[in-house]
Amino acid sequence: MDWQGQKLAEHLMQLMLVFFAVAAFITGYVLGSFQTMLLIYAAGVVLTSLITIPNWPFFNRNPINWLDSSEAEKHPKPQPAPISGPKKKVSKK
Numbered sequence: 001m002d003w004q005g006q007k008l009a010e011h012l013m014q015l016m017l018v019f020f021a022v023a024a025f026i027t028g029y030v031l032g033s034f035q036t037m038l039l040i041y042a043a044g045v046v047l048t049s050l051i052t053i054p055n056w057p058f059f060n061r062n063p064i065n066w067l068d069s070s071e072a073e074k075h076p077k078p079q080p081a082p083i084s085g086p087k088k089k090v091s092k093k
Helices: 003-031 034-052 069-074
Strands: none
Touching: 003 034
């Protein structure tokens, strides 16, 4: 799953969970059944999981092109800058 696919999966997950929560609450309120509300929400969580957790092809539309290992060896790794000591303040006279 690429970065854009992760973003899409998270967005879908949030939208679907909110939709099922609202639908479950309204249905449970109208029918006066807490059990029905929980069953609808649980079904929504399962459906959301089946859609967003697997690595479906539509989550891989923007693949990342990695360097080959031979290409990576040609380019040296950046070295960290040396840490210098604390700077002394110059006093004005």
